[in-house]
Amino acid sequence: MTTRRGLLKNALAGAFAMATGLAGRLAHAALPDGSLRSQVLESLSGKKPMWKRSFRPPNYETPLEAFGDVLTPNDQFFVRWHLPLIPEVDAQAWRLTVSGAGADGEHSFTLDDLKRDFEAVEVVAVCQCAGNRRGYSDPHVPGVQWGSGAVGNARWRGVRLKDILARAGMRKETLEVGFAAGDRAPLDATPPFVKSIPTWKAIEDTTIIAYEMNGAPLPHWNGQPARVVVPGWVATYWLKQVTHVELLTAPAKTFWMSTAYRIPKGRFPVDDRFPTQSSDASTPITEILVNSIVTSPVAGATHRAGSPLAVRGIAWDGGAGIRRVDVSLDDGHSWTAAALGDELGRFSFRSFELIVPAPVPGSLRILARAINTRGVAQTEVLNFNPAGYHNNVMDVVTVTVV
Amino acid sequence: MKRRNTIALLACLATVPAYAGEAALKLADDPNAVLVRARCSICHSVDYIQMNSRFIKREGWEAEVRKMVKVMGAPVAEDEFKPIVDYLTRYYGIDQ
Numbered sequence: 001m002t003t004r005r006g007l008l009k010n011a012l013a014g015a016f017a018m019a020t021g022l023a024g025r026l027a028h029a030a031l032p033d034g035s036l037r038s039q040v041l042e043s044l045s046g047k048k049p050m051w052k053r054s055f056r057p058p059n060y061e062t063p064l065e066a067f068g069d070v071l072t073p074n075d076q077f078f079v080r081w082h083l084p085l086i087p088e089v090d091a092q093a094w095r096l097t098v099s100g101a102g103a104d105g106e107h108s109f110t111l112d113d114l115k116r117d118f119e120a121v122e123v124v125a126v127c128q129c130a131g132n133r134r135g136y137s138d139p140h141v142p143g144v145q146w147g148s149g150a151v152g153n154a155r156w157r158g159v160r161l162k163d164i165l166a167r168a169g170m171r172k173e174t175l176e177v178g179f180a181a182g183d184r185a186p187l188d189a190t191p192p193f194v195k196s197i198p199t200w201k202a203i204e205d206t207t208i209i210a211y212e213m214n215g216a217p218l219p220h221w222n223g224q225p226a227r228v229v230v231p232g233w234v235a236t237y238w239l240k241q242v243t244h245v246e247l248l249t250a251p252a253k254t255f256w257m258s259t260a261y262r263i264p265k266g267r268f269p270v271d272d273r274f275p276t277q278s279s280d281a282s283t284p285i286t287e288i289l290v291n292s293i294v295t296s297p298v299a300g301a302t303h304r305a306g307s308p309l310a311v312r313g314i315a316w317d318g319g320a321g322i323r324r325v326d327v328s329l330d331d332g333h334s335w336t337a338a339a340l341g342d343e344l345g346r347f348s349f350r351s352f353e354l355i356v357p358a359p360v361p362g363s364l365r366i367l368a369r370a371i372n373t374r375g376v377a378q379t380e381v382l383n384f385n386p387a388g389y390h391n392n393v394m395d396v397v398t399v400t401v402v
Numbered sequence: 403m404k405r406r407n408t409i410a411l412l413a414c415l416a417t418v419p420a421y422a423g424e425a426a427l428k429l430a431d432d433p434n435a436v437l438v439r440a441r442c443s444i445c446h447s448v449d450y451i452q453m454n455s456r457f458i459k460r461e462g463w464e465a466e467v468r469k470m471v472k473v474m475g476a477p478v479a480e481d482e483f484k485p486i487v488d489y490l491t492r493y494y495g496i497d498q
Binding site: 037040053054083186255 | 424
């Protein structure tokens with residue numbers, strides 16, 4: 001909203017932020033009132049309580065406590081569906097079909113075929129909704145009003161997509177690899193949720209069709225019996241309950257590719273290109289930006305003065321890997337590098353910890369800023385876009401020391 | 403058109419599974435609440451509306467409803483468009 005009051009507010013916020021470090025910019029992020037009123041901790045079948053954003057289609061967010069582990073538990077892994085009719089799939093009857101103009105005929109695989117005829121591989125990777133943290137956009141933008149929990153990290157096991165594509169005789173003319181799934185809308189007119197990725201991404205060793213998650217079959221709500229896993233890229237491409245792979249020799253022209261899940265060109269520090277779907281103004285969202293959250297202490301907590309305070313959290317990016325997480329206790333005037341936990345792979349969450357030896361009484365504001373191996377850091381100020389994608393503003397947690 | 407919509411609506415009611423908790427969702431009381439619920443909840447629970455409040459202006463709600471009709475195929479008759487937008491703006495939107 002470009003009103004005079006808005007401009008004045010922004011100008012004042014800018015001046016305030018310069019005068020006081022980052023405090024003025026970071027303190028205001030909150031979900032819309034209506035989201036706070038309608039959210040409830042609720043369990044889907046087979047899941048522990050999570051933040052309900054919408055009942056139907058089911059959109060449920062992982063509570064902050066679940067991020068204490070670097071691998072997000074299956075029963076608290078976030079749930080996001082576009083269409084409301086989600087079938088109960090019989091894994092024995094399930095088939096993955098592969099065809100299209102870029103394929104040599106039509107192919108069909110059972111789950112047993114995938115497990116028996118292909119090499120099983122594992123990858124630890126972050127699955128993050130493109131709209132994670134949309135609810136903190138300022139100004140707010142329409143969509144599912146996610147907090148920071150539309151993200152999770154899991155050890156995925158399955159087969160390389162490129163091995164399946166080779167079996168289907170993929171031709172070099174193939175520009176995109178498309179995916180279709182089992183979910184449906186009540187109205188025939190609603191576009192099916194189909195997505196595609198560029199061939200170069202489809203044939204990366206780490207892009208897989210996964211049938212296991214953290215050593216167990218995929219939960220129903222996370223795509224049982226098999227889903228697409230595209231490490232490094234946002235979750236819109238990770239189709240759940242995948243049923244079909246289409247080898248496309250012309251760009252897919254569908255609502256979900258041409259209109260939705262797009263970002264203004266040149267706005268974000270992304271390297272991965274999707275030329276067959278790019279226009280002059282916009283391009284499909286691709287890789288995950290560098291990001292982190294503080295998981296402990298939680299906002300509003302009270303801590304005893306003089307006793308050591310452990311600041312803990314997780315950091316991740318689109319596959320460059322985390323170089324450093326800096327923590328500031330003085331609104332960004334000075335930063336200290338936190339200790340990083342074990343690396344489970346470049347696509348994984350990385351834990352961090354910084355011990356504050358003896359906090360003094362008063363309000364303590366904790367800032368965390370992840371930097372990846374390419375030297376890209378989280379932003380200090382929201383890089384606003386109308387769809388609310390790629391919110392990687394550094395996290396801030398305020399606690400009281402008494 | 404109207405008849406087809408009614409048939410589509412009945413078909414949906416028969417096939418969309420009830421998700422726990424959805425039945426208890428309450429929309430702001432108003433004569434048009436019935437219309438809003440009837441059209442919007444064919445495909446989604448009405449917490450989508452609650453969750454997106456209150457920060458959307460009239461033209462924003464117009465754009466949302468238009469998208470639901472034009473892209474998602476929501477069966478909204480021409481004379482239903484304005485009452486729906488009026489309702490969403492009044493109870494779940496903001497003034498200009």
